[in-house]
Amino acid sequence: MTRFEVTYAEQACFVCGQKNQDGFRVSFILDGDDGIYFNVKIPEMYQGYDGIVHGGMISTMLDEVMANCFFRRGIDCVTIEINVRFLKALPVEKDVKVVGKIEKQNSRFGFSTGWIEDNTGTRYAEGNGKFYLIAEDSDEVIIRKSFLENNESNNKNQEYK
Template identity: 35%
Template sequence: MDYEDDQMCFVCGTQNGDGLHLDFELIGVDRIRTEFTPSKKFQGWKDVLHGGLIATILDEVMVNGAYLRQIMAVTTKLEIRLRRPAAIGERLIFYGQILKKNTRTVNMKAWAEREDGTIVAEATGLLMMMKVRG
């Protein structure tokens, strides 16, 4: 399979009309950050953000943490712990961090916080580096 960025990614693609259009900011040599304030269309239970969307953003934070550092990789393993519910309309801050980089893999962690620093969810991931055609 060839991997090509056509800007249609659900989380960060600028051309995806149904996407989240999140922007990512590199922090230091190993971290990344983004923010998301969910609207009601992303709820699971009434006024609670769907956990699957949190998982999706955590995955994307990890992949973009590598990608924006010129490491082309895809997720091969993802473990998530949803610690607290996130409310619809509540701004969440997502962080990712490279833990270890080998010749073929990248170990990452990511987490989501409320504005007061309370952790809502945590994830670890194993990314496999890939070749990208241009």
């Protein structure tokens, strides 16, 4: 089992950021050439209906794993769209595995799938996503890094154009 540690600037990420004290701080595990997964137990505070994980939290977990399929290849990306199908109510406090696989990619876009399952293989949700891939030598990377640096040092009222 090889772990994939997140090393980019967004250490405050709600799901994977190791510096986010209120987040999940998950560690990714490599799964073949095109996939990753992480194990998680979603606490009661993220329920929608009584005892059931909120659908927004399920969508967040799927978005995270699908995007990080590209990060593991060293490619920055941002989510363009995700589609989620809720198959079965996911109880809070249940140990689950969140899995992501790359389906295809070209120079600008990546497509991946993801699902949430328990240790018996029962699937609770599945999804697919389209991601804008940011080239390493692109001005977008410089803009993104600059935004992150400025955002940390400036007050909340500053406008970004």
